[in-house]
Amino acid sequence: MVMSDSARAYLLFLGFILLERLFELVLSTRNARRALAQGGREVGQGHYRVMTVLHTAFLLACAGEVLVFQRAFPGVLGRAALVGAVAAQALRYWAISTLGERWNTRIVFIPGARPVTSGPYRLVRHPNYVAVILEMACIPLIHGGYLTALLFSVANAVLLTVRIRAEEAALGAEYRQAFQTRPRFIPGSAHGPR
Secondary structure, three states, X not given: OOOOHHHHHHHHHHHHHHHHHHHHHHHHHHHHHHHHHOOOEEEOHHHHHHHHHHHHHHHHHHHHHHHHOOOOOOOHHHHHHHHHHHHHHXXXXXXXXXXXXXXXXXXXXXXXXXXXXXXXXXXXXXXXXXXXXXXXXXXXXXOOOHHHHHHHHHHHHHHHHHHHHHXXXXXXXXXXXXXXXXXXXXXXXXXXXX
């Protein structure tokens, strides 16, 4: 199989995303340990395993669809998707830096800790999930991975429904009060059910 230059570049980009995820897992593990040592409690372990599998399969599917179906670079759509994917990374790291040691990929909450309402949390309740939603749509579309974008966006929507309910319940009344007027995902939109 002959691989195009654009496919090689895309696979390198996916490699960068993989390295980024590995760094995030190290950071997350460290932060979760610290939170647990401070009396934190973890919830949602069952769906966390599903999330790990989904995110791993996502990167494999991104590469697989391009290689198996020999997808061509889609031009303007690919460039727009790249901008969206880079914006998602910027939003993710804004959320991570705002939460500091409280950020991790699990749902670990410290009873009595005040909700973080600065940074991107001034605008929406779940900026990190907004970044994930953008990634699931944009990363595959950079190189024509239409099936991956569709299938994983739907699967991620189902997973986020479960995860957000568990997370918001764990964070409790003070969180609900602090974020009652903020939308979950889109600044300026209705905040939806509580």
